Amino acid sequence: MIPVTQTFLPPIDEYQAQVQRAFDNRWLTNRGELVKELEEKLKSYLSVDWLTITNNGTIPLQIAIKLLGKGGEIITTPFSYVATTASIVWENCTPVFVDIHPEYLTIDETKIEQAITEKTTCILATHVFGNPCHIEAIEIIAKKYGLSVIYDAAHSFGVNYNDQSIFNYGDVSTCSFHATKLFHTGEGGVMFAKDKDLQHKLFYAHNFGHNGPLAFHGLGINAKISELQAAMGLAVFPYIETIIKERKYVVEQYDKLLDFSKIQKLKIRANTEWNYSYYPIIFETETTLLKVQEVLNQKEIFPRRYFYPSLNTIEYVKGQSMPISEDIASRIMCLPLYVGLELDKIEEICSLINE
Numbered sequence: 001m002i003p004v005t006q007t008f009l010p011p012i013d014e015y016q017a018q019v020q021r022a023f024d025n026r027w028l029t030n031r032g033e034l035v036k037e038l039e040e041k042l043k044s045y046l047s048v049d050w051l052t053i054t055n056n057g058t059i060p061l062q063i064a065i066k067l068l069g070k071g072g073e074i075i076t077t078p079f080s081y082v083a084t085t086a087s088i089v090w091e092n093c094t095p096v097f098v099d100i101h102p103e104y105l106t107i108d109e110t111k112i113e114q115a116i117t118e119k120t121t122c123i124l125a126t127h128v129f130g131n132p133c134h135i136e137a138i139e140i141i142a143k144k145y146g147l148s149v150i151y152d153a154a155h156s157f158g159v160n161y162n163d164q165s166i167f168n169y170g171d172v173s174t175c176s177f178h179a180t181k182l183f184h185t186g187e188g189g190v191m192f193a194k195d196k197d198l199q200h201k202l203f204y205a206h207n208f209g210h211n212g213p214l215a216f217h218g219l220g221i222n223a224k225i226s227e228l229q230a231a232m233g234l235a236v237f238p239y240i241e242t243i244i245k246e247r248k249y250v251v252e253q254y255d256k257l258l259d260f261s262k263i264q265k266l267k268i269r270a271n272t273e274w275n276y277s278y279y280p281i282i283f284e285t286e287t288t289l290l291k292v293q294e295v296l297n298q299k300e301i302f303p304r305r306y307f308y309p310s311l312n313t314i315e316y317v318k319g320q321s322m323p324i325s326e327d328i329a330s331r332i333m334c335l336p337l338y339v340g341l342e343l344d345k346i347e348e349i350c351s352l353i354n355e
Contacts, residue, residue: 001300001301002345004302010232017235018034022228027227031207031224053185054224056188057189060190061084065150066205066219067198069121071092073119077107077128078310079329095319099324104268105280112137121147123148130153130157130277156277158183161273174190176189181277182277186229205219205220206221206223247275248276250279251279263283264281308330310325336349
């Protein structure tokens, strides 16, 4: 069987050595030695000044929306994982959808301004498949109207844009450390901010609002990551460059072997150092996609329709029509991509699709 992705697992003895440290310390949660060490390693690798790792990749979005959304309207993309929209609704804000660019698949920055109302508080945009949004344009709009910017950068670990980490943009950026991601802690996430006051608010919000054991800065929630999750991150961390290199190899083979006369690939924005996180292809019609999916499944190959459906169509929001997002969502599929995917399997996948 060839799944759409496969979790990278470090050698078990290296993970066990990290877990042993937690056992020796008799400290399993509440920001122990391993969590703090992982944060320092990630800050150095990503060239960021501040980050806080969390127990999953959705709760940083919820915390950011809680602090910046103020119960208002949040302009967002319909083409993302459901957590992006769900977080807005969960925090009692209203998602206002803006359609996407047909090649980059990120929010269409030229359509944002017309969606702004007196109730708008934030722009929440997704770097889709690690492909950066038009950050410069979004920043100009946000400053013009006094809006906060939150980036859902769940897929963007290791991505650089204009020679700096993608996480250095926006008021808050978030990333997922889920087991399916390029870098992972089994289950986890992280949030980034550059403003020191906002850093402080994000940090105490992720730990019940604590200011020491007996006092509180304000409202918070339990978003802390455990030492056991951090142990996985520390065991995976030495392999980051290997992971990116091997994923790049798979992407290069797809680029070489697929016939692009009837399929479209993702267009990566200029000045981007990409991380090879996903390999989406867009078919001419949904009928063709379903036929290809059926043929691949018969061979025990399991790509994924991702992202589907367009989020403006889900039951609890029912937003206005987003023609481009709805069209792309119906025709896009992510191909298998992971460390260890052999060339003969890639060739089989490409041959079946081309046929």
